[in-house]
Amino acid sequence: MNLEKYPSRLLENAINEFARLPGIGKKSALRLVLHLLRQPKESVHSLSQSLVQLRDEIKHCKVCHNISDDEVCQICSNPSRNSSVICVVENIQDVMLIENTQQYNGLYHVLGGIISPMDGVGPSDIEIPTLVERVSQSEIIEIILALPTTMEGDTTSFYIFRKLKNMPVKVTTLSRGVAIGDDLEYTDEVTLGRSLVNRVLYENSLGKQPR
Amino acid sequence: MNLEKYPSRLLENAINEFARLPGIGKKSALRLVLHLLRQPKESVHSLSQSLVQLRDEIKHCKVCHNISDDEVCQICSNPSRNSSVICVVENIQDVMLIENTQQYNGLYHVLGGIISPMDGVGPSDIEIPTLVERVSQSEIIEIILALPTTMEGDTTSFYIFRKLKNMPVKVTTLSRGVAIGDDLEYTDEVTLGRSLVNRVLYENSLGKQPR
Numbered sequence: 001m002n003l004e005k006y007p008s009r010l011l012e013n014a015i016n017e018f019a020r021l022p023g024i025g026k027k028s029a030l031r032l033v034l035h036l037l038r039q040p041k042e043s044v045h046s047l048s049q050s051l052v053q054l055r056d057e058i059k060h061c062k063v064c065h066n067i068s069d070d071e072v073c074q075i076c077s078n079p080s081r082n083s084s085v086i087c088v089v090e091n092i093q094d095v096m097l098i099e100n101t102q103q104y105n106g107l108y109h110v111l112g113g114i115i116s117p118m119d120g121v122g123p124s125d126i127e128i129p130t131l132v133e134r135v136s137q138s139e140i141i142e143i144i145l146a147l148p149t150t151m152e153g154d155t156t157s158f159y160i161f162r163k164l165k166n167m168p169v170k171v172t173t174l175s176r177g178v179a180i181g182d183d184l185e186y187t188d189e190v191t192l193g194r195s196l197v198n199r200v201l202y203e204n205s206l207g208k209q210p211r
Numbered sequence: 212m213n214l215e216k217y218p219s220r221l222l223e224n225a226i227n228e229f230a231r232l233p234g235i236g237k238k239s240a241l242r243l244v245l246h247l248l249r250q251p252k253e254s255v256h257s258l259s260q261s262l263v264q265l266r267d268e269i270k271h272c273k274v275c276h277n278i279s280d281d282e283v284c285q286i287c288s289n290p291s292r293n294s295s296v297i298c299v300v301e302n303i304q305d306v307m308l309i310e311n312t313q314q315y316n317g318l319y320h321v322l323g324g325i326i327s328p329m330d331g332v333g334p335s336d337i338e339i340p341t342l343v344e345r346v347s348q349s350e351i352i353e354i355i356l357a358l359p360t361t362m363e364g365d366t367t368s369f370y371i372f373r374k375l376k377n378m379p380v381k382v383t384t385l386s387r388g389v390a391i392g393d394d395l396e397y398t399d400e401v402t403l404g405r406s407l408v409n410r411v412l413y414e415n416s417l418g419k420q421p422r
Contacts, residue, residue, distance in 0.1 A: 008280045014265040017258040044266040047228040048259040054225040055255040069219045
């Protein structure tokens with residue numbers, strides 16, 4: 001469907017702005033915009049204001065680089081969290097995902113990307129120097145690398161491992177294995193092979209209760 | 212995935228506002244919001260402003276009730292269009308869909324809904340009285356009913372047909388090339404264009420129902 005003729009310039013502007021968002025085409029944009037036209041003015045103002053406020057006022061935690069309303073985020077400033085363990089993740093979503101497991105009580109370090117020479121992203125373009133600095137300046141016992149299991153993720157993990165090699169810190173990574181709820185039949189060979197090599201004591205596989 | 216813990220109140224607000232839009236869940240909202248955070252401030256301001264402007268400044272054409280930037284829309288004020296034919300549609304999208312077929316050169320009348328007793332929408336809740344008034348006050352030769360081929364659409368068509376029965380105007384309807392049970396939105400342009408060209412007298416479209 002070709003929707004290039006709009007009855008109004010205002011409508012067209014709003015559609016074009018929405019269609020710039022990822023995963024929203026012209027047709028969805030039109031549907032969203034017509035929905036907004038049927039809403040009370042206050043609703044539209046409230047949506048609009050929340051986006052501007054978010055973009056203008058949000059901060060990044062100066063310790064872990066997660067997004068935050070304050071200088072230091074809720075996780076870093078929470079005294080009941082274990083400040084001697086840092087989980088290194090690619091982005092903000094990963095922090096939320098790990099928080100939702102309720103299995104982790106340490107702190108985070110958000111890299112804001114991963115090393116990707118193809119995209120021109122090197123170690124100093126992401127928060128690796130600040131991670132090294134953080135490890136050297138505070139009492140960190142363990143660094144957990146929770147990066148994607150892709151070529152870029154593995155490269156980044158290896159780079160960080162090398163950087164921290166001579167520091168008194170244990171570097172661990174997420175276990176790779178068969179996903180819970182999956183049949184062996186649907187697990188790829190590499191993962192299955194790795195899960196055999198890294199097999200664990202049965203009693204340790206039962207998992208801890210969420211704290 | 213449970214995403215109820217957000218690291219920031221500003222983030223949470225923006226996500227909740229987005230998730231109120233139709234077809235956008237919490238997870239898509241998060242993706243959109245994180246995308247906006249990576250954009251320059253001007254982009255976000257521009258999106259935000261376009262929505263507020265749209266909602267606050269858009270008008271409805273006082274002749275056909277289509278949305279418009281002015282008192283009278285571009286179609287109604289275009290002297291090269293045939294002002295003796297009015298195509299009656301349910302909503303604004305339908306005008307755009309018919310315009311895109313490039314098979315129609317008359318004017319429109321946007322009802323802003325269809326008769327639906329189940330939803331409490333009666334003939335006077337939509338722009339039927341203004342349609343009757345328009346037909347009685349100007350030189351209209353033909354009314355084309357281009358409403359959905361649903362129960363409600365058929366009811367609305369029949370109601371309008373009855374209302375205009377004693378006026379010197381020919382009432383036609385789209386030919387039944389449009390699949391019964393489908394909204395206009397899901398009809399391809401060729402079929403929709405053909406159904407305009409082959410429109411038939413409303414009374415001939417009723418089939419063999421006893422009346």
